[in-house]
Amino acid sequence: MTTTVAPSAAAPAPKRSGRPRGAKLVKMLPLTPAIGLMLVFLAGPILYCVYAAFTNMALTGTGAANVQFVGLENFRKAFGSNAFTNAIWMTLVFTLISAIIGQNTLGLGLALLMRRSTKVVRNFVGTAVIGAWVLPEVVAAYLLSAFFNDNGTLNVMLHAVGLPGQDWLYAAPIIAVSLANIWRGTAFSMLVYSAALSEVPKEIEESAEMDGAAGFRRLVFVTLPMISRAIMTNLMLITLQTLSVFGLIYAMTRGGPGTKSQTLPLYMYEQAFSFSQIGYGTAIALVMLAIGAVFSLIYLRGLNSEAA
Amino acid sequence: MLTRKRFKAGLGIKAAAAVSALLLAVTACSQGSTTKQPDSGGSQSAGPAHIKIAYQQWGPGTVMKQFLTGVKSEYESAHPGSQVEIVPIVASENDYYTKLQLMMRSPNTAPDIVYEDTFLINSDITAGYLKPLDDYIKGWEDWNQFEETAKGAAKGADGKTYGIPDGTDTRALWYNKQIFAKAGLPADWQPKNWDDVLAAARTIKQKVPGVTPFNIYSGKPMGEASAMQGFEMLLYGTKDTLYNYDQKKWVVGSQGFKDALNFIKTVYTEGIGPSPKEALDPNMGSRVGSELLPGGKLGIALDGSWLYNNWLKTGPKPWPAWSETLGQTAMPTQDGGGKGKISLSGGWTWAIPAKSKSPDAAWDFIKTLQTQKNATKYATDGAQIAVRKDVASDTSYKESSKSTQFFTDLVSVTVYRPALPEYPKVSNEIITAMEAVMTGQSSPDDAAKNYDQAVEGIVGGKDKTTTQSTGQ
Numbered sequence: 001m002t003t004t005v006a007p008s009a010a011a012p013a014p015k016r017s018g019r020p021r022g023a024k025l026v027k028m029l030p031l032t033p034a035i036g037l038m039l040v041f042l043a044g045p046i047l048y049c050v051y052a053a054f055t056n057m058a059l060t061g062t063g064a065a066n067v068q069f070v071g072l073e074n075f076r077k078a079f080g081s082n083a084f085t086n087a088i089w090m091t092l093v094f095t096l097i098s099a100i101i102g103q104n105t106l107g108l109g110l111a112l113l114m115r116r117s118t119k120v121v122r123n124f125v126g127t128a129v130i131g132a133w134v135l136p137e138v139v140a141a142y143l144l145s146a147f148f149n150d151n152g153t154l155n156v157m158l159h160a161v162g163l164p165g166q167d168w169l170y171a172a173p174i175i176a177v178s179l180a181n182i183w184r185g186t187a188f189s190m191l192v193y194s195a196a197l198s199e200v201p202k203e204i205e206e207s208a209e210m211d212g213a214a215g216f217r218r219l220v221f222v223t224l225p226m227i228s229r230a231i232m233t234n235l236m237l238i239t240l241q242t243l244s245v246f247g248l249i250y251a252m253t254r255g256g257p258g259t260k261s262q263t264l265p266l267y268m269y270e271q272a273f274s275f276s277q278i279g280y281g282t283a284i285a286l287v288m289l290a291i292g293a294v295f296s297l298i299y300l301r302g303l304n305s306e307a308a
Numbered sequence: 309m310l311t312r313k314r315f316k317a318g319l320g321i322k323a324a325a326a327v328s329a330l331l332l333a334v335t336a337c338s339q340g341s342t343t344k345q346p347d348s349g350g351s352q353s354a355g356p357a358h359i360k361i362a363y364q365q366w367g368p369g370t371v372m373k374q375f376l377t378g379v380k381s382e383y384e385s386a387h388p389g390s391q392v393e394i395v396p397i398v399a400s401e402n403d404y405y406t407k408l409q410l411m412m413r414s415p416n417t418a419p420d421i422v423y424e425d426t427f428l429i430n431s432d433i434t435a436g437y438l439k440p441l442d443d444y445i446k447g448w449e450d451w452n453q454f455e456e457t458a459k460g461a462a463k464g465a466d467g468k469t470y471g472i473p474d475g476t477d478t479r480a481l482w483y484n485k486q487i488f489a490k491a492g493l494p495a496d497w498q499p500k501n502w503d504d505v506l507a508a509a510r511t512i513k514q515k516v517p518g519v520t521p522f523n524i525y526s527g528k529p530m531g532e533a534s535a536m537q538g539f540e541m542l543l544y545g546t547k548d549t550l551y552n553y554d555q556k557k558w559v560v561g562s563q564g565f566k567d568a569l570n571f572i573k574t575v576y577t578e579g580i581g582p583s584p585k586e587a588l589d590p591n592m593g594s595r596v597g598s599e600l601l602p603g604g605k606l607g608i609a610l611d612g613s614w615l616y617n618n619w620l621k622t623g624p625k626p627w628p629a630w631s632e633t634l635g636q637t638a639m640p641t642q643d644g645g646g647k648g649k650i651s652l653s654g655g656w657t658w659a660i661p662a663k664s665k666s667p668d669a670a671w672d673f674i675k676t677l678q679t680q681k682n683a684t685k686y687a688t689d690g691a692q693i694a695v696r697k698d699v700a701s702d703t704s705y706k707e708s709s710k711s712t713q714f715f716t717d718l719v720s721v722t723v724y725r726p727a728l729p730e731y732p733k734v735s736n737e738i739i740t741a742m743e744a745v746m747t748g749q750s751s752p753d754d755a756a757k758n759y760d761q762a763v764e765g766i767v768g769g770k771d772k773t774t775t776q777s778t779g780q
Contacts, residue, residue, distance in 0.1 A: 058435075059406060059409040059410065059413075059435075060405070060409050060428065060431040060432050060434075060435045060437070060729075060732065061431040061434050061435055061729045061730070061732070061733070062434050062435075062729060063435075064409070064413075064434075064435030064436065064437070065434060065435050065436035077765055080761075081761075081762075082758060083740070167585065169585075170584075170585045254528075254529070256527075256528070256529075256588060256743070256747075257527075257584060257585065257588055257743070257747040257749075258743050258744050258747040258749040259744075259749065260747070260749065270528075273406050274402045274403070274406065274528075274736075275402075275733065275736045276405075276406065276409065276732070276733075277733075
């Protein structure tokens with residue numbers, strides 16, 4: 001995405017370089033409200049969050065009447081706390097299982113299958129998968145709570161085939177919410193991969209098949225390399241989306257029992273709004289931002305090396 | 309194309325989050341400059357005003373709503389042109405305080421009267437959310453009727469009074485005599501120590517299947533009910549406490565803390581309590597009152613004096629037979645030492661936010677809430693332990709319930725939570741430790757260690773904590 005934008009933006013520049021500067025400014029004028037709004041509603045709050053992360057701001061007690069700068073205290077407290085370390089682990093597990101493994105491979109699989117299937121099957125699967133995606137988060141969470149519940153559909157199905165069920169939301173909460181996130185989010189990966197696969201020229205695949213690369217070999221050596229940019233883009237977007245999933249987990253398990261499904265967004269919410277520690281909560285938000293940035297950098301590097 | 313669209317949607321979400329953060333920022337900024345408000349003289353009579361009164365609506369109970377609606381019409385007819393708006397906040401424990409605090413931060417949303425739990429009021433006083441009421445109280449005769457301990461319930465560190473208490477409560481064991489009969493336990497049950505309580509619960513588990521033997525609130529979803537009604541009812545029955553008043557330090561590393569967590573562990577791992585999953589339902593509180601006890605599904609409940617207001621004709625689950633079916637007995641101390649029994653008390657107060665637009669009218673309304681007639685009505689309908697002498701001696705109060713006398717007598721052994729601004733944060737650490745133990749995530753020792761560490765962080769370092777508890 002970045003590389004396609006760059007040349008088109010650079011290309012017209014030499015032509016216009018002769019014009020006076022003022023004209024350029026006049027042309028920019030209509031953009032000012034938009035830029036102003038961006039500054040006020042986007043940059044402003046982010047800067048404010050950065051500020052809050054270094055204070056003892058709270059909803060009640062001393063931190064509410066008298067906000068003080070506390071330096072790195074919030075971060076020191078976070079990195080020294082077991083609950084925070086646990087939340088980081090939970091976030092990584094959740095992201096790995098539900099996004100990088102689950103949504104990504106399932107989405108690719110569905111896209112590949114749908115390419116070969118008849119129109120009827122394609123429409124049916126497409127509607128079902130996208131249906132899960134367009135459902136509001138909280139509605140999806142309630143449906144899935146019912147599914148994973150002690151007496152829920154999943155256990156009924158397991159019992160029907162003679163397998164023991166278990167109380168998923170209590171015994172394996174992080175697995176339950178990860179499966180729920182896969183169910184809800186796979187549509188996005190499927191659509192990205194469908195679009196990418198439709199752009200793979202038929203001739204190349206056919207000639208690969210003529211050369212003897214059929215089935216799985218063709219997929220690994222021909223098709224996947226051709227859509228590798230889509231894979232990277234998709235991974236980056238679903239990772240960022242998954243890192244910030246809140247409503248789904250909150251409605252299903254509230255991060256519990258104990259802290260067994262408490263990812264960073266839930267920990268942040270608990271500290272900031274249940275326990276009133278706004279300063280500490282925003283510090284955790286900053287850490288989350290940093291984790292997202294690290295993931296993005298890794299993927300962007302992957303994208304760039306592909307382009308080179 | 310699609311990826312771009314989705315990307316934008318992602319930005320949209322971030323923008324929304326950013327906007328809400330900004331709103332918080334704006335309210336926070338406006339907060340710093342206006343904490344000090346000019347005192348308006350208390351004695352002047354207020355003109356017609358619009359008063360907003362915010363309180364917590366617990367589940368299906370409507371006792372407070374009916375009471376306030378009655379007082380509202382009384383006030384409006386006495387003050388023509390005035391309007392009273394009742395704002396019930398339907399929320400669980402912790403959410404109520406958060407919502408209230410967010411409302412009180414800004415003059416645009418601040419109610420004129422708020423219902424404050426005594427455990428939180430000091431924290432909100434420190435936050436500068438509340439208005440001192442001393443100037444108003446000076447000219448108010450009824451204040452003499454209040455018990456001295458109750459007057460202290462809403463005092464700030466500056467010695468000023470910030471809230472008018474409307475009742476208190478005590479806690480004890482409620483037990484179902486029918487289930488006890490089936491289990492072969494005495495109808496006049498009087499446990500002498502923790503082991504007696506556990507033994508009775510074990511007997512019920514064995515002899516009366518299908519019944520939850522014993523409920524003690526635990527874990528985060530039940531909020532302060534877990535900390536106070538569950539944990540502190542145990543801790544204050546040991547030789548240890550939360551706070552050392554002599555040294556003015558918070559107590560860490562105490563054996564009593566670990567023993568109390570061990571008790572929780574025993575209850576939940578032996579299965580003589582509800583399943584941890586059941587106990588972690590945020591509605592457990594209303595389930596005990598409106599479903600488990602009246603349904604004969606719970607043997608022993610460690611619960612509050614107000615419990616029977618669920619079963620009044622006006623309550624969510626009318627149950628006239630409760631007074632014959634249920635018995636009450638005091639919660640014993642760990643080994644029967646000390647006074648042998650223990651109770652904790654809290655209660656609620658009416659306060660006026662610092663940013664209220666019509667504090668004078670708000671005070672007039674509080675006075676109407678607290679006429680002797682209305683105070684008696686609320687104490688009986690709301691199942692409160694009276695904090696006013698004139699109410700306590702009123703026959704309609706004394707005869708309001710079969711359990712009133714029992715719970716009023718517990719006042720002699722009752723303990724109040726450390727009324728300090730840090731308490732709510734400490735309480736959060738207690739419920740975190742409880743939940744870790746009841747779900748088997750931590751051993752009681754590890755959970756206690758985490759608590760000690762967290763408390764040091766909250767109160768500002770090791771030199772603000774001590775390992776010595778004072779005697780009670």
